[in-house]
Amino acid sequence: MRAVSAVPEERPLTLVTLPPSRTQRRLALGVVLASLIAFSIVAGPLSTFQLPRIDAFVPCYGTAIVVNDLITAVLLLNQSAISRSRATLAVASAYLFAGLMVIPWLLTFPGVFAPGGLLGAGLQSTAWLSVLRYFGFPAFIIGYALLKDADPPRGSWEGSVGATILSHVAMSTAIVCIATVLVIASDAYLPAIAIDRVHFSTFWRYLASCLIVWCAVAITLLWFRRLSVLDLWLMVALCAYAIEIYLSAFVGPARFSAAWIAARIFGFVSSILVLSVLLHEITTLYTQLLRAVLAHRREREARLLTGDTVSASIAHEIKQPLTAIAASAKAGLNWLDRVDPDPNVDRARDALRRVEAAGQSADAVIENIRAHFKVGARTHASLDIDDVIQGALAAVRDRLRIHRVAVRADLHGLLPRITGERIQLQQVLVNLMTNAIDAMAMTNGERVLFISSEVRDSGYVMVSVEDTGNGIATDAVDRIFNPMFTTKPDGMGMGLSICRSIIEAHHGRLWVTPNHGRGAMFHFTVPIASGSAC
Template sequence: MERSAAGLQAHEFVLSNLSPSVGQRRFALCVVLVLLVVFVILAGPLSGLPLRRVDAFVPAYGTAIFVIDSITAALLFSQFSVLRSHALLALASGYFLTALIAIPWTLTFPGVLAPEGGLGGGLQSTVWLYVLSHVGFALFAIVYILLKDADPMEWLSPRSIRSRVLTTVGSVTAVVCCATVFVTTGHALLPRIMLDTAQVSSLWYYVVGPMAALFVGALVLLWLRHRSVLDLWLMLVLFAYIIEISLTAFPIPYRFSVGWYAGRVYGVLSGSFVLLILIKEVTMLYGELLRAVLAQRREREARLLTGDAVAATVAHEIKQPLSAMIVNASATLRWLDCATPNIDEAKAGLQLIVKDGHRAGAVIENIRTLFKRDARTRTSLDVNNLIREALALVRDDLQTHRVAVQTDYDQSLPPIEGNQVQLQQLLVNLITNAIDSMATEDGDRVISLRSKVYDSGSLMVSVEDVGRGVDPSAVDLIFTPQFTTKVHGMGMGLSICRSIIEAHRGRLWVTANLPRGAIFHFTLPTHREH
């Protein structure tokens, strides 16, 4: 069985607010263990083992960091434009900072454009850009953590949001440009923390040590305050950064050694974690949105087709008995208006009127058979998917009334054969009724939907609420047409639901949900029975 509880609100469907599942936590733990195992293997004497210099490695690494962090920043900026969260803006700025600094870091690296670096400053510029990039990201990550609980900027208009993003991008770009100019043209003013590619000054550990401590502090702080999937993977990013610093900065930062190459790989991984999960989340949400839009379109088309069918049936079928009733009534009046009323003919006319009245009543009753004589093709359906699609259709109502949803799906359910639109409408009606029953109730509002095997040839779905429930005296009446307990209800919803279920050879009934509420159950035959 799969069980999940979620208050279906719009902000809970994005990465920065979606709670991580048990599977995601376990996968993240496995990634941590792998990173640790590799670090233990590479740490120590093996870390300083020199390897052959690969000239293309540094440009490839710098390009990878720029592309990965730029895309991650763009995705985070887009989430900020929706959620208007200060924290997301700060984190996006951190990724944009590291993406931009990757450009001068690559250009100043000795041997890429010139033996001493293409922008001037040589070895010292490269090291200080490395420090600024890491310290900047750690500080932005801490700002993200501290602002996670801040109220979103709801007062900002879409135009103001775009202006805020552009201002942030411009500010970060200006900071990176100023820092690049300073460390390249004014490198002589900076303390020398590296003497050559194999020797460090006494200031080295006073610079790199606090930098590593900054990441450790950010990781601990995020661990204490993490709640979302984004928090979970950002912890992995910070952890990978700590390992990268350990491999490249301790004990001696030999360039083009095993530890140096491994540190660069960890640097790429640290940038990729959030990007991959963002892409996965965006793809998943796009799929959910597409399914919801298609479901709404199918529902709208079904309503239009049903309305056209009902209108055509009423216009065509009931017109004849009504016309006959008018003709017979007129004839009866003429027989009665005669000087000597012809009672026998008048009775015969009234009998014809009664007959045509029964015929009109039968036509109206036969409108219900539209659900039973559906000419559209029935297909094999997954009941669990039908429930998910129905929840997507009523998402706004759930959010408006602050209703949480609990689902309990039996993943081994066999398929059924039926009309997707009708069964979807059935679920929408039952869920909407459950929402209405709790709209005026105090306390928690929870709807529970469950699916399970009912017997060898059918399955059962239950819709449970904690609302005002159904009066015992009305249990047998609520499925009757025009019977309603709502002030503005028409009394057709549950009648239509029962018609749909009966057309699919199933059964619909209601039971009490103690201590309060009601549970609507319905069964459907499995596809094997057809």
């Protein structure tokens, strides 16, 4: 089993809070190893290789970095608006600062827009703007690492989301503008990094060493703090940052060398790493949200279908005793309304008794349905299956008489007792008998209802109900037990589905087999009670 770090319920699911998965850790390690392999190749065989100057490379590189960093900053600002986290604002400001700093670096780069650069830049302006970018990005990341685990009063902010974000954007822009003005204005007084428009001085190596250590400090703080998905990929980005600085200072201390070009490529990789992860995680979260919405809709539809099914099952089960009540009451009234000869009180009394029995049956059905939805409410008892069959035959006696259906019962008489609920098993038999009677009512031939019970070798008692109706169509056999499927013009399609669920709840099985003559044959099994014998 894989251990999963839990996110507190009050904390939103963002990259700042989500722990990295094992796959993400392996992927990050793979990116670092691939970067080190590429670094070793560049620092070895290609260290002295000088490429021809490509004027279009610098503006293309600068534009790509600006676009990547600003898009990353926008996505992180949206994350901070969701989480109201100062730490997320800090890392968003890091990418905003790094992206904006590339703009003056690009404008002042010698030979891109002007031989000496724009904005009145001097020889050292471009190099020092690059140094400030290399220093500022890890500085913001360090601030993020220190803020991310702060107490909620210090680590979160209140008030208008838009105003807070705009203030941080304005602050980052102001820092970039002030730094650019100061660097250009003090160009003549800055320590020399560039010897000319191509080569760098030895001082750049000492400064680069300090910047690499600065990146290592940021990586260390992220490592020892609570690690999240964002922390993991920020560490990878800082590793690429450190490699970029090392290649620029120690391997290719000259512009447009192979190492300098490779350093720019590492800079591009560093800018696109977190952006790619953000896009991937946002897409993943969106996919999960979409699946959750679809699952919620399916659950809602299932609840509606369940409600329809329950109401249909209740109506189906209550309809039979209510029909019996109405028929018996009508018969009793007919016997009492007779004038010549005198009213038959005895037959009217029998009809009223059937009304009472049907009413009790309806009450038992209702209680049984209620118990069906209560956990632990079902109680099984030892039963004689033949008694259950006789009770079901008594319940459909009037329907048998009306449709002139003969009954042939082949009951064993000495069957072992079973364990079950009398009302539920009687419901199954009444449903099967009623379906058989309705099927035979539409035929003109012999109408016989066959009922039999026997012992199966596997420790079950099997009951069979057979009719002489028109049978079941071949294409309907596989669907006949599905809810809402019916072959009757006025059927609800719930009877056989309810019967199967009842039998399965008794650990038995209900199925249909084709009749060799005509009609249909339904069978169900119920386990024999433990300790019972023939």
